[in-house]
Amino acid sequence: MNPVQVEQRLREFLDEDLGFGDVSGQFWGSQQVSGYLVAKQAGVICGQDLPQRIFDLLGRKTATYQQLVPEGAVVVPGTRIGQVHGAAATILAGERVSLNLLQRMSGIATATRAAVSALGDDQIRIADTRKTMPGLRIFDKYAVTVGGGVNHRLGLDQGVMLKDNHLAAAGGVAAAIAQAQAVAGPLLRVEVEVETMTELQAAIAAGADVIMFDNQTPMTARKWAQLVPAGILTEVSGGVTLANLADYRGAGVDFISLGYLTNDVRPVDISCVFTEAVKS
Template sequence: MPLSYKRVAPDLQRFLDEDLGRGDLTAPLLTGRKGAGVYLAKTAGVIAGLQIPEFLYQLLGTKISYHPLVQEGQSVSAGTPIAEAAGDLAILLAAERLSLNLMQRLSGIATATKQAVDTLADPSIQILDTRKTAPGLRQFDKYAVRVGGGVNHRLGLDDMAMLKDNHWAAVGNLSQAIQLLHQVNGPTKMIEVECESLAQVNQAIQAHADIIMFDNQTPDTVKAWQQLIPAGIQTEISGGIELSNLHDYAGCGVNFLSLGYLTNRVVNLDISFNQR
């Protein structure tokens, strides 16, 4: 699903309000002046967020000629022009920092996600993101994961119930917690259970969890536990997985592998806006 102007415009307007305050104090120097510039990828990576400059220009109320030069999700080399813009110079510069901040972050996330997908090299396992996103940027961060070839897990706590040890401890035990959630939420809301032991895995199976997460387990343990999972229950692995050991989990038989670092340890792609 691409970024929707209608969906992201309220956030972008809030970001503009934060950045511009009561107005750019240097703007009077630019009144009536025209300008042009190019967005340039200064390092290699996957480009995400190409729509953002155009959305910002629209919110700023002045028609700007804006043209992407590459495709969303395209891998580019260092030095590649990725978009160009021309028009009112004050508007171009007012949108410059915010557009770069977002495009750099989104492209960094997309780049990390594609690297993870390529490193795992197992199309039977989908790479998932987590809720470890920057507050206020979740829809942007998760969009970038999709651009990089990953899949969104939960946008929020209302998408799916995930049971962790502190949840079932409050109820009494894991089986009771799953049964209660089935009763309260009904059959349409999935229940995922985070398991750290074989006993917990067996309880989750018996209580008919929809997804079982193997948390902080080695590839060998994951493969052994996966053999016990009946048809109809999906599995996920999470915890302690980095790029350095990611490929070790290829072929382990699970459906999903979630990576928090995709969005909570973002390395921005270096992008600049150069006037011409």
């Protein structure tokens, strides 16, 4: 993750949560506390460096977070994933933002790991989409990589993707690809979505860099992948779920993109529990 963007986002999140200040925190003074972050559900832990970054923004060197399990670790319920120590006011002010991010990111990493396992094909990579929560994209997409997936475009500036509306506006697959190639830089790939054999053939003839098979069955994906020349990447998207991922095993495509990884997030339940308080 870009550290500059991470800090900017964390400042925004803290500003939203703190408002004019933590009115509960004023009672704690300089009291010192210790405690743990505990995973209450099984999952893949992600976001382990964020609590310390958050504490540092709130009060540099007044609180510490020690990771007890590494990033990407698979844990069982009851696992202590980290230890906190320091000023109660700092820890309590940063607790909710830390937990919200850890829980969401761990949920995404867990779902991605499950998808990779269900597919069971080292030749096909699981990818995310742009269906991320506004403001959380860098965290969401990082979590996908921790879970074993890869990132599709981070934003609209990182590649050309011609979908149904683009094709309709341009007048078809060939015209859309030609227009995109005329303005795209030499390092930008041009990807096009196809839904029929006719569109597939047009995309191949026009020299697309990536061809997405949209809402196609595993049988069709296998058939179409065999028709695509070497040098053109292939992607399956739409209609793929955890329940039917295994059906695409051996399909011969390069990627399967899954919007639900970041669009239907089930956070991993994580709590912060103080174990002792030290008098100031």
